[in-house]
Amino acid sequence: MTANTTDTGRRGGADRGRTGLLLLTSVILAGCEGQQSALAPSGEDARVLGNLFWVMLGGAVILWLLVNGLFFYVTRINRAALSRRFANGLIVGGGVIFPTIVLGGLLTYGLSIMPDQRAPGDGLTLRVTGEQWWWRVEYWPEGAETPIVAANEIRLPAGERSEIRLDSARVIHSFWIPSLGGKMDMFPGRETRMSLKPEVAGRWRGQCAEFCGASHALMAFEVVAMPPDDFNAWLQAQAAPATSPTTDAARRGARIFAREGCGACHAVRGTGARGAVGPDLTHVGSRLSLGAGTLTTTLADFERWIAHTGAIKPEVEMPGYGHLGAAELADLAQYLKGLE
């Protein structure tokens, strides 16, 4: 090897060091703002896992430097034959004794945090069903006989551990809110469970993590944790039937909704629309997103969604209603936006 390339090697090392430092800084910066970040934990489970990560990262960085430093030393800095005894000791010490102890310790640490991560909930139970590509959500407060049905949004009481029961309609999905905790897969025909405890009120984003078809990328949801009293008030409002349209435009929209047969797939409680194929729209106007975390709930987005459904979300089951005129779309949007 020429001296020249050895220098390149060292420079490369220094560059990597700087990149590493930059990255580390940005980890901290970006971690603070991420809505979907495992590094900005707001739930008890995510916090424990975050700590686990930092501990492991620290260990991993040290070990990487030691091992690669050793290789660098023997191939670049001191190429002479060194002690055979040391070499043998290295295999036994570095290859067996040290890793056995460290890995045993890490394994024990990992196992010890598993039971709490799957603790049962304290009261509220949610039932979330994965659909292609949206989320059917049912709230079952303690002692409830029938659920309060919603979709594409998860609200939780802050400071309490809520039980979440998961299943799926057709294919496998995975329910993941990185800021609150780990993920759990959702299977057709097999119920899985998890529990989450947001420690503060706040708003985050969750997303499907198991590939589930064409629009897997567009299967997200908003997550809101509220102080328990606010949560209860919100839940009561969700239980109520839909409000009647108050403006002319909204009333026209309601008629278009009926005429176009939207009720065959969607339910708007308190009206004739009782479909259960698509998301319940009783309070769609008050949700934080449309199309499972894809659009906002502005009037313009309602119109876009209804007219260009398939273009926004490939292979979605809902047909696009592009044949409706601009005026009719606007009316329909008014109606839906009014369903608060």
Add this chain to the structure above:
Amino acid sequence: MSDTDQTGPTGPYPPTADMLAEPVPQGEQDRTAAELRAAWAPPTGWRYFTAVNNSEVGLWYALTAFGFMLLAGVLALVMRLQLALPDNDLISADRFNQFFTMHGSAMMFLFAVPMFEAIAILILPAFLGGRDMPFPRLSAFGFWCFVIGGVFVMGSLLFDAAPTAGWFMYPPLATQDEGPGSDIWLLGLSFIEIASIAAAVELIVGALKCRPPGMRVNIMPLYAWYVLVVGGMILFAFPPLIAGDFLFELERSFDWPFFDPTRGGDPMLWQHLFWIFGHPEVYIVFLPSIAIAAMVIPTVARRPIVGYSWIVLSAVGTGFLSFGLWVHHMFTTGLPNISLGFFSAASEAVVIPTGIQLFAFAATLIAGRVKMSLPMLWIAGALAIFTAGGLTGVMLAIAPFNWQVHDSYFIVAHLHYTLFGGMVFPVIAGVYYFFPFIRKKMLSERLGRWAFWLIFTGFNVTFLPMHLTGLLGMPRRIFTYPEASGWGWLNMISTLGAFVIAAGFVVFVWDLLRSKGSQTQVPRNPWDAGTLEWSHDVPEEYWGARSIPHITSRYPLWDDPDLVARMDAGRYYLPDSPHGHRETLVTSVIDASPELAQRVTGPTWITLWAAAFTGGAFIFPTFHMYPPAIVSGAFAVVCILYWLWTSTARPPEHGMRDAGLGLRLPTYASGPKAVGWWAVWITMLGDATAFASVVFGFFFYWTAKPDFPPEGAMHAAPALVGLAVLVLALSWALTLGARHWNGAGRVGAARGALVAAPLLAAGGCAALIASVQALEPASHVYPAIIWALMIWVVAHAMVGIIMQLYCLAGSVSGKLTPRHDADLWNVTLFWHFLCLTVLVAGAVIGLAPGVL
């Protein structure tokens, strides 16, 4: 004793120093060299593609696999472009899904595993001072299967019909998928998996039985140890996937609900079968690549490897432990914590042998006087990357952390760190190291460094940020993401890095393909290495080794300065080919004492035809064209029978052969001394594993479902099942009897048994088919799995019948005699396994419903 009756070697062994020191007369040298050159001459012109020699087939195999890798890499580049910006619409969701499915599938099935096979076929015989692999036509058949299957699967991209359900093909998504995508994946890749198993059989037999005399197991090149371990792993890892494919395709084609929860099926079974394959697969890819490092590092350190036994331990230990990791791909499926704990524990335990391996390398470099070279630069890069991937692997093995990052970009980063560091870099190191051996030219040092730094830097720029992308919540396999996610800048960096990697590969490929005509001839041992492959001939000869040496140390070229000259002079074994046959030496498993001069097969078109028709049998069903598939399958059987009949286990004209150094060796063997018997044994081990996987399915349903078998379900008719088992067992007994009587010279009795046995077997099949007629396999998973077991047994019994008839025909035509009975030994061995299969299947179909 007459010549043909002799079954063991005669003459002095091991050779003494005096015998080896005696010079070979020049005239003798020239004559034998000419004989050998004629026997091993490669076919020319368009007949070049009939070649079956390991140096040809291995090279084609490697280049094809590398070509698929480049294609899969291009798919990755397009995906990186799509993800460079948030809300990008460069390609559609469907195309993106096709691309990532094919990127993963091609990298795994068309590059990583075939590349191992290719390299092993190419260089293992050279490590072992051998002439060729024991079954050259099998290698060629495997290669052509691979080409046909690979082109078919990759070609589907051009028709926008590629599979879209991910390389893991999880049902119900993949089973419900419309269009032929999933079928293309299942049938195309099953076909290639079978080729992989063929290669594994060949490599295991090669490492066990085709070593040079004196190369005891403690002085085998480490590469051979790794090949042995990896071959064994393939035998136990691929069959579960083949069993899974079998069930999956039955569901796709006939709507049998193995994975459909509405009719008692369970998608989790596929996940188990897939990952029982999928995790060992990672080590199947990793170990042979690290084996290249184990060959390069002693050369660089200019001393024997330190901790040979430790590395053997590490390879064998990793081989075992890697089968206890599969559920770590399923940590988020809701299995009980304790169950996850076992896999967490095994996933941590497997780190220890891997670490030992790396520390043994470090120790060798410490104890040696290091002379850096381009291959070592790539190995160093591999270690830097692999250790990072290994350390994130340690993190991911901790189940709760896995719950957080599973299926996120953190995993994408981790797996590329392990596979680039554990496979791509060492393989490229191997290309630089072995290029002078393969092409008798050197690759450019300067271009090599350029390629290294481009790929190394590009790799880290691409994949290091992905750890963070994943922790910030970006899931895998998404074709787009919103701007608000904040992942845009990280993805942009990754995309830029990906193109730097691509630039590095352009340099590498240019270096590989550019004309090196003006280069002066490469020195014979350019790296001053100590292992046998560097005794190769420059300029190239096709005979592998001029004469097969007697080996007494791990680094013969270092320890025996006369060795190469004596090999060249034809001083050692099999320096000639008196009858113009291609031959290689077969030795004993533990101590490699010579047993047999094995005739190996030469160029032929039949392997290509057999592969083409086998391809038809797999490809037509993709389009639900069953009659052509059956016809094609029948032609494939005919081709294979023709191939076997004309070129294997023929009674030799000369029973003994002068092998050199006074040693006389038999040229025919049957039973455990024959390589064919070993091949059948090893193949059947894999087959038994696949069958066990189907049986596992039965019991899996029983544990996973509260109502399995469902109440009031119809069962197979017990009397008919019992009859089938009895009759098939009788057929087995008669086959065994035929071997015994034939060996004892009672040829008439043997032929009688071989007439009765297939009739009984056919009757057994009929009884078994009749026993399940009342069951409706599309109605529920219970009748479906019983039908699947029935089909498995009947299909095997039909192969068994063909084998019995083959032996009968051999006996009648004189191919099979009391002395030359290798076929009958092999068929009996097959029937041992078949009998076991029948007993187990009979118990599961007939008895289990009553017990459970």
Add this chain to the structure above:
Amino acid sequence: MSDEHRPDPDEERREFREERESLWRITLAPATWVAHFVASYGVVAVTCAKAPDLLGAARLGLGLFTLVALAIILWLGWRAWRQWDVRNTGDYTNALGEAEDRHQFLGHAAVLLALISAIGVVYGTLPVVMLETCR
């Protein structure tokens, strides 16, 4: 190779005859790990699916099985240690092409595999000890 063609094998060479060895033997300790692993996973899977109340008994049984598995591995390791015979020979590399070296090498490899298998079994017992429910 039949004995009559050997140059008069003496007593020691007979001891290291090829026929006395098997490659399978070095896999016995890892195979014990496999048995332990499969038993652990299988027992827990069936217990949690069919009779979660019996998990305590299953854990106890697996704990006992761990002791048995470790005893087997220890015994295999001890036998292999004798075969390696490093205390008498002082040979850590067994690098010569002689029957005795091959014999000791196989012992050495088996000792190391026993060590790894024992670590694997101990790790595999940690979940049984630490986790108490089927959740």
